[in-house]
Amino acid sequence: MSKINQHADFIWSIAELLRGDYKQSEYGKIVLPFTILRRLDCVLEPTKQKVLNSLPKVEHMKLENVDPVLNKVAGRNFHNRSKFTFKKLIADSDHISDNLMDFINGFSKDAREIIDYFHFTEQINRLDEANLLFMIVQRFAEVDLHPDKVSNIEMGYIFEELIRKFADASNETAGEHFTPREVIRLMVNILFLNDRDILTTKGITKTLYDPACGTGGMLSIAEEYLRELNPDARLEVFGQEINPESYAICKSDMLIKGQNASNIKFGNSFTQDGLAEEKFDYMLSNPPFGVEWKKIQKEINDEFEDKGFNGRFGPGLPRISDGALLFLLHMVSKIKSANGGTRLGIVFNGSPLFSGGAGSGESEIRKWIIEHDLLEAIIAMPDQLFYNTGISTYVWIVTNRKKSKRKGKIQLVNAVDFFQKMRKSLGNKRHEISPEHIEQITKIYGEFEEGEFCKIFDNKEFGYNRITVERPLEKGKKKANPELRDFENIPLKEDIHAYFKREVLPHVPDAWIDESKTKVGYEINFTRYFYKYKPLRSLDEIKKDILALEEETKDMIQEVIE
DSSP: OHHHHHHHHHHHHHHGGGBTTBOGGGHHHHHHHHHHHHHHHHHHGGGHHHHHHHHHHHHHTTOSOOHHHHHHHHTSSOOBOSSOOHHHHTTOGGGHHHHHHHHHHTBOHHHHHHHHTTTHHHHHHHHHHTTOHHHHHHHHTTSOOOTTTSOHHHHHHHHHHHHHHHHHHHTOOGGGTOOOHHHHHHHHHHHHGGGHHHHTSTTOEEEEEETTOTTSHHHHHHHHHHHHHOTTOEEEEEEEESSHHHHHHHHHHHHHTTSOGGGEEESOTTTSOTTTTOOBSEEEEOOOTTOOOGGGHHHHHHHHHHHGGGSSOTTOOOOTTOOHHHHHHHHHTTBOSSTTOOEEEEEEOSHHHHOSOTTSHHHHHHHHHHHTTOEEEEEEOOSSOSSSOOSOOEEEEEESOOOGGGTTEEEEEEOTTOOEEEEEEETTEEEEOOHHHHHHHHHHHHHTOOBTTEEEEEGGGGEEEEEEEEOBSSTTOOOBOGGGOEEEEEETTSOHHHHHHHHTTTTOTTOEEOGGGOEEEEOOOHHHHTOOOOOOOOHHHHHHHHHHHHHHHHHHHHHHHO
16 A cells, blocks of 8 residues: 555645645646546557557558557557657647647547546646646656556556545545445455356456446456456456546546446436446446435436336335435346346445335335345445445345345345454544455355344345224224324234234224225334344442542542632
8 A cells, every 4th residue: 555655645746736726626637637648658658659650551551540450559448649758748848738739639539538528628728827737747757657567456546545635625525436445345255256156267258337436446346356266257347427537537447457448438327328228247336325316307207107117217216315226226227137147236325224114215116126036135334434424334235146045035244343443544434344354244144144243034024014003083983083093014924914903903992904005115124133232231330430420520620729
């Protein structure tokens, strides 16, 4: 991590040149695209001259699209045919703006599009007018970001650290952009755990998708894991991102790693699904917590009403104030029904576990997922793991290919105490999961045995019938009195009438059930299953504490008087 921090601190120090001419909230608009440009420049440096030497010959071919030919010469999925590099740019300070634009325009289409998402031309003009452009380019030329010096994974960390620093400086939310790497590693471990035999097959190719991919952290960690497991395997990654800067960073990372950068789409996954027809082997996501979907309400309601179960949102729609479960439905719509099915992992806060009563959108979504036997496990994570929130989070594992012993079952893993305190907090992130913790949690999940940290239930355990209990308006007449109406939630495993006879009629003998209003609901009250009784303190202990406080207060009062 020291090398990562060293590079991030150096790049961050360049932002200090902007002080006075730019607001702190604007630093990222300069530093992030320059970091990408310098990274691309370093990656292409070894073959840059070969590309320039081949230009006359390629231009003579009069091809409609020369990019594939020059990409091959560069040995990458992209190239740059400008004569400039960062080192050559600083050799001509008088024409820095024009030369930098020439350098940017020299990139092949995919790479140039990445820079376009930063609206960088206007920033170049602004920097030039403030006499800052040359100094910025000069400082960036000092840092070597070639993959031999800074690996792709390390580069991902550097981008995330920069985003965190910019977010801290401008009171914005870094957590919207990325997930702590140790959380991703745990999710990837669990997602791939039972597939090791498949994934170690020589030449195997699998696909992975993240509908809210941010800077691409989940995609990168999954790719790294599979490469460790099987160097001959290929994980083709796909993603979509709504934030233009995060999208650009993710796409540049994919380009450099030789992935198909066109698999990363820009826009809102719900209203502009760039991968509408695709199905995937694996999916991972950490969608925003508690974000309302009012802006896209019409499009989602239209799909729900017009397409029903032929669309993505057939099971139901959650309340407007929290769209987290929409991401789950969106991902479930991309599950493969054949070819081995799909496994997905998604991070939620506590709300999707229990919000909404029977018949509500949230309950209907849980009902559909559970009754279709798609929910395999939920893992309760430690709090204070994320940069922008200290709340508790849960990893849901959803799949249409459960092992036989897991069919009809849901596993709950309580990992809230599996963490270590960080020496230095990062925003709200004060806890981290060590590699040993990841191994322990993965083992508990994989063993699928009940114990202190693991409970296993039938799917029906989480369902209930919500009955409407009516009382008569007048004695002896079966006309309901709305003011006396009551409700009972009866576990699905219980017989409704036996429960009613045992629990209700002894107290209100004239009551009856309005069968037409009975609804089935589902909720997962996670903490209830792992509740540990803490005995009350004894009177002697309490008395001792009170006397000690009195003694302490007496001394303080004496000091004030004296």
